[in-house]
Amino acid sequence: MNTFGLIQIGLILSSTTIISSLQCNHLPLQQRKVIENSLRLLDKMGKEFPQQCLREKMSFRFPAQVLQPRQKEAVEVAIEEIFQHIFYIFSKNLTLAAWDGTVLDQFQNGLYLQIEQLEACVIEKHTQHCRSKDVSRLKLKKYFQKIDCFLKDKQHDLCSWEISRAEMRKCLQLIDKVTRKLKN
Template sequence: MNDFGLILIGLILCTTTISSLQCNHLPLQQRKVIENSLQLLDKMGKKFPQQCLREEMSFRFPEQVLKLGQREAVKMAIEEIFHHIFYIFSKNLTLAAWDGTALEQFQNGLYQQIEQLEACVIKKQTHYFQKKEVNRLKLKKYFQKIDCFLKDKQHNLCSWEISRAEMRRCLQLIDKVVRRLNN
């Protein structure tokens, strides 16, 4: 084997060791990221605008996807949720009138968390796969409602504020589940 091959194997082993060490502390890291994300959501915008109160929308988050059955299934659901939140908060934000720095920090935090979860979640082709698919469909439907709501309202200020409030509730649910995972 040449020097390049040995270096590559060393990097893979090092990355695997670092990754497994990070995975052991993942619930604590997730709580910090969620806490930070909630603070950034608050910092991004001001108080909920009074004129938007008439337009409230109930999206009904599918809480069953976060039921504490198998830890891996819950981690996969959280990873999926972060992907959807990142997608929602990465487009057509011109009418949102939010603090750009806080929004960018929020997006960066979500992206980093997605990468950590992807590295840690075991991608088994067992019973997790079926449960993951059912959960993915439920989450996709939930986030499509939000996306359609934003499009129907032409991404106006109120639609973004309602979506921001909904993401706050979503992150709070995840935080509650992550706290229970630690116990």
């Protein structure tokens, strides 16, 4: 390959980085839109919370401290992790959930696209936030394992899914609150 070819490749790579950086700079605004859409889809996916499930309410205790670090990048890492866990939970045995399948697909697709975008931004800034990412990852893993175990213990029945859906709504609302505070 000649020098001109190498320069062209360099220009393409640097313009891709600039585009990626621009997308990452507007991430909080994009996240708010995705979260608002996800909350709308969560509501639309199912009906009102079933009365028979009220006595089965469960407190999973979301580790809110993972969304309160000093650096915006650490918050983005935690949000990416949360979206991955929510996507995983909502990709499991959903046969008893009695939700609108089309809306569920839209919810999953929105999460997946946001995960892809967040991963690209997080990889860009990964080196400086490895340690806080590990601590957040462990706390979030424990939180989502509780939800996963709850679903398994209840054999993925209707009430366990409705309780999990309500919990995911709380997570998304907390992320929405945090992203509104983030400044570009």
